[in-house]
Amino acid sequence: MPDAPHQTVTRFAPSPNGQLHLGHAYAAIVAHDLAVERGGRFLLRIEDIDGPRSRAELAQAFREDLGWLGLAYEEVPPQSQRLDSYIVAANQLREAGLLYPCTCTRTEIAEAATRMGPDGPVYPGTCKHRRPDPEREAAWRLDVEAATARTGPLTWTDEIAGEQQAEPERLGDVVLVRKDLPASYHLAATLDDAADGITLVARGADLFHATHIHRLLQALLDLPVPTWHHHELLLDESGSKLAKRRGSPSLTDRREAGEDGGALAESLRRGALPAGISLGRP
Known part of the structure; x- marks a missing residue:
């Protein structure tokens, strides 16, 4: 029912x-x-x-x-x-030209980063415009600049903080497909919440910043938009x-x-x- x-x-x-x-x-x-x-x-x-x-x-x-x-x-x-759903969504984004492979290590990212974000050093886009090394395992990152150009401005609502302007660029080009898994937290949680019919995402304030990326993914993948409650x-x-x-x-x-x-x-x-x-x- x-x-x-x-x-x-x-x-x-x-x-x-x-x-x-x-x-x-x-x-x-x-x-x-x-x-x-x-x-x-x-x-x-x-x-x-x-x-x-x-x-x-x-x-x-x-x-x-x-x-x-x-x-x-x-x-x-x-x-x-739910692994198949993650693969399908990642392929959709990849075919749209919104994902790119990244072989950088955490150390390399920390050394090259020019700014800090909520989760630490923001990825500087090192692999975005270079040919990937086939000898190194790659993760797949979201091209946030291309993605936001496609969606235009987005907003989301938190029951405590009120209306928010989505600013996914604050987190940089986040990983959506990990080297060892078919989905990162950002992709999996967004898809799962949609599949489960979640209308109110209640979670800790430490994940407030992640919502900027999740709202972008919802727009890209034509998913329903819940309300959030970051306690x-x-x-x-x-x-x-x-x-x-x-x-x-x-x-x-x-x-x-x-x-x-x-x-x-x-x-x-x-x-x-x-x-x-x-x-x-x-």
Whole structure:
């Protein structure tokens, strides 16, 4: 049965390459509650195309963690079952002359970059006008200048920050097809949100800048345009967002230790955070 007109559909889309922590719990709660408050649907999508780092047992732990927090969800197919759609979209952009191969390493990009962007050194276009080396594996980058010339000015709406002018050039010519995978985060997430009928993309403020690229991809691929809701993040004592790599306590550890997940969720909703953790925008 098709969705009701204007029904709010949100999602939580974790990658099973590490356990969930309080920051993930807060993000899931925000997306869940926005859907529930509006009589909509809350989806779980496992983003499991990170090669051997993606582990099925972690995806199962995510399901158990959400249940422990008291969040009801509908699960949609994981990214590993969507690879063909990424290939089709990449080929469409390649045939339109909007992708070009890039063999640069991160070190080479850092040395050649002339400005910094939200994600670090902005790619300076080194491979854009040169013949690729067939001996080196290549990623495929979006030619943002050519893409924006095709679409013209674009806007997007964030429920917190308001109307935004899309400025994808701030991120430079981002990778859409990785050397080791058929899609980068930018391409996969944009296609998946469209396929899943997401109408409200609720995610952390650290991904605000990515929306400029996602809005451009939606225009290029004739995809529906959702509204966004970039919420605050849980920050540690240093003002950095909680992260798997920093050893933030996992939800699984809390759950297995017998902590009350429902009570934890209510605390996060109220902003009653553990010592040393605050809400903010990094």
